Amino acid sequence: AQTVTQSQPEMSVQEAETVTLSCTYDTSESDYYLFWYKQPPSRQMILVIRQEAYKQQNATENRFSVNFQKAAKSFSLKISDSQLGDAAMYFCAYNDYKLSFGAGTTVTVRA
């Protein structure tokens, strides 16, 4: 399994503000996929955003965007205009048919 590191156990953000979650990974492959998943207290893992390594353009899904730095093996997630419903644990994942997850970052949104 690949190593995925999330160095921020917890992050807090004011409603309507922006928060960035960090993720680094280790791989010797040139083509691969990276994901961010959200896990609210309901336990359901929800796919937030995907990035294909051969695409240089950073992926964007509504208020969620990534900063993918392939050479640095970095894949951060930016949540813009944070909403109360964004409160959850966020996992970075590397996909080589099976997922390798980071330890997760708990995001708290302050009203």
Place this chain on the structure above:
Amino acid sequence: GAGVSQSPSNKVTEKGKDVELRCDPISGHTALYWYRQSLGQGLEFLIYFQGNSAPDKSGLPSDRFSAERTGGSVSTLTIQRTQQEDSAVYLCASSSPSLAAYEQYFGPGTRLTVT
């Protein structure tokens, strides 16, 4: 169905008993995965099915754990002689080669508590 379903949602069992956890993948998804989420170990891969075959069982922690998939659809994860360290949330996911990034879609999980 519209998504991956798992049953039961919660299971409490006594140490030493056997348990079966069920997963119904998204219709048409040929790949199925089991993961375990525990406080100490985070999210761990257990086993991967492609159709009814399991080409990767490398994550099963001991021979007390087994899984099968029938008809290329439903999968059952069986834990024999449960131990307290088996307490965790067991997540099932499915995927298809037709998905551009082979992304996996997860079920709501089964929370297993061994007393």
